[in-house]
Amino acid sequence: MTATVIDGQAFAATVREKVAAHVARLKEENGITPGLAVVLVGEDPASQVYVRSKHKQTVEAGMASFEFKRDADLTEAELLALIAKLNADPKVHGILVQLPLPPHLDSDLVINSIDPAKDVDGFHISNVGLLGTGQKAMVPCTPLGCLMLLRAQHGSLSGMNAVVIGRSNIVGKPMANLLLGESCTVTIAHSRTRDLPGVVRQADIVVAAVGRPEMVKGDWIKPGATVIDVGINRVPRGEKTALVGDVDFASAAEVAGAITPVPRGVGPMTIACLLANTVTACCRAHGLPEPEGLTA
Numbered sequence: 056m057t058a059t060v061i062d063g064q065a066f067a068a069t070v071r072e073k074v075a076a077h078v079a080r081l082k083e084e085n086g087i088t089p090g091l092a093v094v095l096v097g098e099d100p101a102s103q104v105y106v107r108s109k110h111k112q113t114v115e116a117g118m119a120s121f122e123f124k125r126d127a128d129l130t131e132a133e134l135l136a137l138i139a140k141l142n143a144d145p146k147v148h149g150i151l152v153q154l155p156l157p158p159h160l161d162s163d164l165v166i167n168s169i170d171p172a173k174d175v176d177g178f179h180i181s182n183v184g185l186l187g188t189g190q191k192a193m194v195p196c197t198p199l200g201c202l203m204l205l206r207a208q209h210g211s212l213s214g215m216n217a218v219v220i221g222r223s224n225i226v227g228k229p230m231a232n233l234l235l236g237e238s239c240t241v242t243i244a245h246s247r248t249r250d251l252p253g254v255v256r257q258a259d260i261v262v263a264a265v266g267r268p269e270m271v272k273g274d275w276i277k278p279g280a281t282v283i284d285v286g287i288n289r290v291p292r293g294e295k296t297a298l299v300g301d302v303d304f305a306s307a308a309e310v311a312g313a314i315t316p317v318p319r320g321v322g323p324m325t326i327a328c329l330l331a332n333t334v335t336a337c338c339r340a341h342g343l344p345e346p347e348g349l350t351a
């Protein structure tokens with residue numbers, strides 16, 4: 056293997072330490088405790104695991120964590136009323152509605168009812184617009200985590216060719232906007248892209264956010280490129296299952312200059328960036344300086 060393996064787990068720990076240090080300062084100097092409210096509707100097992108981790112890490116960082124678990128038959132009016140209450144609550148600086156919502160609830164309507172200043176997932180249409188126009192926004196957590204890893208690897212990304220594979224609103228599109236903001240030349244590839252291997256071969260930076268196990272092969276990678284693998288795919292391995300990314304790690308690591316593994320790559324950065332966004336939202340709400348190194 057020739058590539059440097061980017062340790063997302065260790066990097067996420069440094070982000071959480073920075074968050075905790077800033078939270079401690081806010082408490083001591085300003086008497087403010089940043090607070091994150093997480094709303095979970097229904098019993099989706101993966102969502103329950105995510106929400107538990109978010110709660111644990113929020114508390115470990117010294118912040119207040121408010122959990123609102125509701126049955127799957129909650130009406131849209133009841134959910135909107137809960138969000139209105141959280142929007143008005145000064146102890147709550149960040150609001151996250153765990154997705155996916157049960158099908159009878161309109162996710163877009165619900166997300167767009169969150170106060171954009173408290174939208175720590177960065178999915179509100181106002182934040183999408185602010186990011187798209189290069190203004191100060193709340194930035195979606197997974198792409199923010201990828202950007203932090205890339206900046207740590209390269210410093211300036213200016214002028215680099217970046218290929219983002221995947222055009223979802225959660226990862227691909229905001230990632231492309233962040234890379235444009237770093238003055239990369241950005242290509243967004245997707246399921247209809249012609250000659251995807253040829254497109255990826257032009258890239259100094261590859262971000263794969265597809266959801267197809269080990270799709271990106273080593274011979275698609277330009278020698279020395281940096282590969283950020285967002286994919287999380289559970290695949291059968293003998294009698295058990297294993298987690299793999301969207302990149303064929305073994306072959307890509309022979310060609311790339313640096314690569315994130317799965318697990319312990321991008322995954323841990325997502326919740327770390329949620330904590331970072333909550334502190335940022337708290338500082339903005341109180342007109343205080345934002346923490347350094349935790350924003351886009």
Ligand code: NAD
Pocket residue numbers: 197220221222223224225226227244245246247248251264265266267285286287288321322323325
């Ligand atoms: P999505 O299903 O919303 O989007 C996938 C995108 O991939 C689509 O835009 C589609 O056009 C593109 N695509 C599909 N097949 C393709 C192909 N053959 N060639 C090229 N492009 C193709 O998925 P998402 O929400 O963006 O998530 C993508 C992956 O990232 C998933 O594995 C998901 O589990 C993972 N993910 C990880 C984190 C994390 O915290 N690390 C967060 C979000 C998503």
